[in-house]
Amino acid sequence: MPIPIHTLNLYQKPKVGTGFIARxxxxxxxxxxxxxxGFDTASCDIRLRSIDEGQQFLDQYIGSRVAIYxxxxxxPIWEGYIDRMTxxxxxxxxxxxxxxxxxxxxxxxxxxxTGNTGQLTAVADNADSQALYGIKQGIIDIGYQxxxxxxxxxxxxxxxxxxxxxxxxxxxxxGNGSGILHIEMLGFYHTLDWESYxxxxxxxxxxxxxxxxxxxxxxxxxxxFLDNTDFxxxxxxxxxINRESTRGETAWQTIQKIQEIGSSLxxxxxxVTPTLFQxxxxxxxxxxxxxxxxxxxxQADGLRVRDLYGKIVPPWTVRPDRGIRVSDMLIGWNGxxxxxxxxxxxxxxxxxxxxxxxxxxxxxxxxxxxxxxxxYYRQTQKRYGTTRRLV
Amino acid sequence: xxxxxxxxxQIIKGIGPTPGDTASAEQPLVxxxxxxxxxxxxxxEWSPNIPSLxxxxxxxxxxxxxGRLLTAGAETNVIETMVxxxxxxxxxxxxxxxxxxxxxxxDARLFWDSxxxxxxxxxxxxxxxxPGAQYAxxxxxxxxxxxxxxxxxxxxxxxxxxxxxGWAGVAPAGNAKEWTYSPSGKNLGLFSASHxxxxxGSDHIISQALQNRREWNAAQTALTSQNHITIPGEDIPGDLxxxxxxxxxxxxxTGAILYVGRSIKPDMIARDNGAVRTPNYILNACDGGxxxxxxxxxxxxxxxxxxxxxxLRARITFATPTDATRITWSATSRGYVDDTLTxxxxxxxxxxxLSTGSSNVNLHLNIAPSIxxxxxxxxxxxxxxxxxxxxxxxxxxxISYLGVLTIPTGESRALANQNGLGLNVISSxxxxxxxxxxxxxxxxxxxYISDLIxxxxxxxxxxxxxxxxxxxGTGNAFVMDGTRYHTxxxxxxxxxxxxxxxxxxxFPAILAGQAITLEPKVDNHLHFLMALNxxxxxxxxxxxxxxxxxxxxxxxxxx
Numbered sequence: 045m046p047i048p049i050h051t052l053n054l055y056q057k058p059k060v061g062t063g064f065i066a067r068x069x070x071x072x073x074x075x076x077x078x079x080x081x082g083f084d085t086a087s088c089d090i091r092l093r094s095i096d097e098g099q100q101f102l103d104q105y106i107g108s109r110v111a112i113y114x115x116x117x118x119x120p121i122w123e124g125y126i127d128r129m130t131x132x133x134x135x136x137x138x139x140x141x142x143x144x145x146x147x148x149x150x151x152x153x154x155x156x157x158t159g160n161t162g163q164l165t166a167v168a169d170n171a172d173s174q175a176l177y178g179i180k181q182g183i184i185d186i187g188y189q190x191x192x193x194x195x196x197x198x199x200x201x202x203x204x205x206x207x208x209x210x211x212x213x214x215x216x217x218x219g220n221g222s223g224i225l226h227i228e229m230l231g232f233y234h235t236l237d238w239e240s241y242x243x244x245x246x247x248x249x250x251x252x253x254x255x256x257x258x259x260x261x262x263x264x265x266x267x268x269f270l271d272n273t274d275f276x277x278x279x280x281x282x283x284x285i286n287r288e289s290t291r292g293e294t295a296w297q298t299i300q301k302i303q304e305i306g307s308s309l310x311x312x313x314x315x316v317t318p319t320l321f322q323x324x325x326x327x328x329x330x331x332x333x334x335x336x337x338x339x340x341x342x343q344a345d346g347l348r349v350r351d352l353y354g355k356i357v358p359p360w361t362v363r364p365d366r367g368i369r370v371s372d373m374l375i376g377w378n379g380x381x382x383x384x385x386x387x388x389x390x391x392x393x394x395x396x397x398x399x400x401x402x403x404x405x406x407x408x409x410x411x412x413x414x415x416x417x418x419x420y421y422r423q424t425q426k427r428y429g430t431t432r433r434l435v
Numbered sequence: 436x437x438x439x440x441x442x443x444x445q446i447i448k449g450i451g452p453t454p455g456d457t458a459s460a461e462q463p464l465v466x467x468x469x470x471x472x473x474x475x476x477x478x479x480e481w482s483p484n485i486p487s488l489x490x491x492x493x494x495x496x497x498x499x500x501x502g503r504l505l506t507a508g509a510e511t512n513v514i515e516t517m518v519x520x521x522x523x524x525x526x527x528x529x530x531x532x533x534x535x536x537x538x539x540x541x542d543a544r545l546f547w548d549s550x551x552x553x554x555x556x557x558x559x560x561x562x563x564x565x566p567g568a569q570y571a572x573x574x575x576x577x578x579x580x581x582x583x584x585x586x587x588x589x590x591x592x593x594x595x596x597x598x599x600x601g602w603a604g605v606a607p608a609g610n611a612k613e614w615t616y617s618p619s620g621k622n623l624g625l626f627s628a629s630h631x632x633x634x635x636g637s638d639h640i641i642s643q644a645l646q647n648r649r650e651w652n653a654a655q656t657a658l659t660s661q662n663h664i665t666i667p668g669e670d671i672p673g674d675l676x677x678x679x680x681x682x683x684x685x686x687x688x689t690g691a692i693l694y695v696g697r698s699i700k701p702d703m704i705a706r707d708n709g710a711v712r713t714p715n716y717i718l719n720a721c722d723g724g725x726x727x728x729x730x731x732x733x734x735x736x737x738x739x740x741x742x743x744x745x746x747l748r749a750r751i752t753f754a755t756p757t758d759a760t761r762i763t764w765s766a767t768s769r770g771y772v773d774d775t776l777t778x779x780x781x782x783x784x785x786x787x788x789l790s791t792g793s794s795n796v797n798l799h800l801n802i803a804p805s806i807x808x809x810x811x812x813x814x815x816x817x818x819x820x821x822x823x824x825x826x827x828x829x830x831x832x833x834i835s836y837l838g839v840l841t842i843p844t845g846e847s848r849a850l851a852n853q854n855g856l857g858l859n860v861i862s863s864x865x866x867x868x869x870x871x872x873x874x875x876x877x878x879x880x881x882x883y884i885s886d887l888i889x890x891x892x893x894x895x896x897x898x899x900x901x902x903x904x905x906x907x908g909t910g911n912a913f914v915m916d917g918t919r920y921h922t923x924x925x926x927x928x929x930x931x932x933x934x935x936x937x938x939x940x941x942f943p944a945i946l947a948g949q950a951i952t953l954e955p956k957v958d959n960h961l962h963f964l965m966a967l968n969x970x971x972x973x974x975x976x977x978x979x980x981x982x983x984x985x986x987x988x989x990x991x992x993x994x
Contacts, residue, residue, distance in 0.1 A: 048949060093548075094548065094550035096550050111947075113948055114949075115896065115948065117892075117947035117948030119782070322818070346495045397493075
């Protein structure tokens with residue numbers, strides 16, 4: 045069969061609206077989906093019809109919502125927003141990105157004038173940028189700072205950062221003339237890293253209530269990127285935690301902190317769902333991980349993912365947070381401990397060109413460093429940051 | 436004359452006005468005739484090529500298993516190598532011919548990488564003995580020039596022409612109705628401007644009034660309404676998938692979303708009773724077995740179902756509100772499902788609503804290969820839409836998306852029977868089961884169910900969402916153009932929805948999924964589901980698809 049065309053449907057920036065703009069065939073498409081987070085990253089190339097179209101992309105579409113479709117028009121295989129674009133136009137290569145953009149700035153510092161207490165300046169906003177992109181907050185920790193005779197210095201620093209970084213940052217370098225537009229996309233759970241969550245109270249609260257009564261209702265971006273009032277996919281967890289959050293954690297980091305506690309019975313996952321067909325909205329999920337074996341695979345054909353009956357599953361539809369069993373190794377294994385033929389899928393990586401999907405479990409050395417970086421609570425082990433063994 | 440004694444061979448830029456159109460905005464054609472020896476250009480050597488597997492294909496290969504398996508493959512562009520002789524009694528004549536070729540090469544490239552060069556550049560070839568001309572869009576032309584020593588000015592030029600992989604029966608940017616009118620199409624006479632309309636009339640490859648539902652007569656021997664159209668295989672020549680222009684005009688009501696899926700799965704004879712069975716992709720609620728708290732209720736807003744073919748909806752009262760089987764469709768159901776007959780991959784919609792507000796029902800569909808075997812469960816979706824409830828309501832049936840269903844459930848795409856006789860269909864029991872589960876989590880509403888709709892996605896499927904906020908009203912159309920007409924030759928799908936009939940003010944629309952092509956020489960069935968905004972899919976919507984095609988060949992056309 046020919047590889048089904050992977051198309052990118054482009055929509056308005058979520059802060060601006062939900063309108064459809066255009067559809068583009070993609071090349072060299074890949075995506076990652078994580079059990080914790082949901083749609084994580086994706087990238088593709090687009091062949092532009094002209095240099096003018098490339099410039100239009102750079103000028104207008106950073107931050108726009110995207111949905112990737114293959115064979116099922118009712119359900120995209122991946123969704124998110126455009127975080128970075130690189131356009132190779134002749135001898136010049138343009139790049140533009142949201143990564144360094146900050147349209148709400150705050151300075152965090154240790155005030156030496158008040159007994160070395162941690163303090164946060166009031167926020168400063170660029171309303172014009174926020175009206176297009178939503179609120180993307182940057183908290184800059186400057187360490188020790190005195191506020192004698194006043195706070196002018198820290199406020200000036202804050203305002204200067206805002207002026208410099210309130211808009212997406214472009215860069216220009218030499219190119220090789222491919223005429224290709226390369227797009228890098230992030231899933232919507234990353235927008236929960238766009239704002240901080242701060243709470244100075246020190247009382248305990250149930251883990252699920254922390255999300256539903258404090259974090260989500262308190263989102264500065266409210267329902268721009270997800271429905272922060274829909275708690276259908278948030279399961280009850282009566283373990284509790286001290287709600288104090290004063291170290292500049294983002295909303296996502298706070299949710300991660302809650303998620304990684306899990307329950308006494310199981311590991312939990314959290315993230316943002318795909319856009320729901322019925323409502324056209326996304327919502328946060330928080331629940332116990334799914335340990336059901338839903339996929340199988342065979343060594344004999346290079347681990348193509350199959351369903352429980354053995355039917356090959358289209359690789360672009362494979363999802364994490366479920367188990368997979370390799371059915372033609374260690375047949376009949378019945379030893380102690382976890383079955384080595386079974387893995388809980390923490391993340392999947394799909395490559396459209398190769399028509400392959402790779403999955404990562406909890407003991408994947410290629411992903412270990414990344415997992416360490418992405419986790420809220422990090423393990424203190426010698427091998428962090430180095431390859432443990434060759435594979 | 437042999438196969439290489441070509442009747443026509445030209446490089447053409449543009450599509451030109453339609454015959455009989457005196458007010459066309461199309462530019463005149465620019466033609467380089469490669470067979471006009473007397474005027475200075477002639478092909479002295481050309482053997483047509485055919486496409487091959489791009490980059491050798493994508494294979495699943497393992498050192499611990501024999502052989503390898505093709506995972507995916509696509510066709511390459513084709514490089515045609517032509518040797519031309521340019522000659523003339525003065526050098527200026529030769530230079531002019533040469534410059535014409537160079538200009539055409541520039542225009543071919545600019546068609547792809549500029550915003551302003553909109554005229555397609557293509558090959559037109561009428562092979563000796565072929566029934567007509569065939570066309571291929573050109574991506575690039577490279578020229579290798581060799582001056583020759585003679586009394587006349589003379590060049591030998593080798594053209595390397597990179598073209599699309601298939602030869603089409605209509606020029607790029609052409610109107611697919613040219614094929615319909617041609618002797619190889621429907622032979623309707625000479626094509627002219629008065630025949631050009633794509634969305635009205637009946638002079639198309641096929642057109643048929645359809646309904647947004649499917650109903651059987653009481654004896655279950657014939658359909659009394661249907662949501663699918665069949666393009667006969669005899670109307671689709673070629674050896675490559677034909678491009679299709681699918682215009683769906685709304686005859687009654689208003690639509691805003693259209694789902695279309697293609698299936699070439701054939702009718703099959705049921706082994707046990709010899710009846711010819713047609714794959715059934717809409718399962719009416721009361722054609723299934725009604726389960727826990729489910730009953731059939733007369734409803735003039737519901738499709739005809741049941742042994743008496745009456746208008747019935749299924750009503751679930753939730754005396755048992757927990758998750759339970761509410762409807763089961765099986766081989767013995769009217770409408771008939773079977774793991775061989777209905778094999779494929781589908782997006783599944785349920786047309787259902789609640790009787791009152793402030794209630795929520797969770798739904799999921801299970802499939803089991805046979806009784807007693809573990810089900811495969813599709814994801815759960817919630818429904819809280821109520822509509823206006825009651826009977827006679829044909830205007831508010833929400834559709835709930837239940838996920839993707841794959842039939843059969845086993846490892847293979849098709850299951851040969853253990854009787855040793857290969858694939859077969861059995862109408863009496865033992866076959867596949869589709870079970871609809873529902874639980875009411877809040878409120879006191881009843882659940883009303885109209886039907887379960889399967890739209891095939893394993894071959895090709897797309898959806899069009901109207902660019903008009905008020906939807907596509909009566910007389911207006913959803914258009915999917917894969918023939919390159921609306922894009923003026925660019926090989927990209929174009930979807931539009933109508934503003935007036937015919938759509939003099941077309942609006943861009945949202946396309947999701949794959950453009951549909953038609954497999955040659957087999958019956959192609961297109962299945963439709965239309966809905967309004969907010970996913971309201973009335974069963975009384977009526978629409979007419981009008982379909983025209985551009986057939987394609989790898990080599991010389993044979994029709």
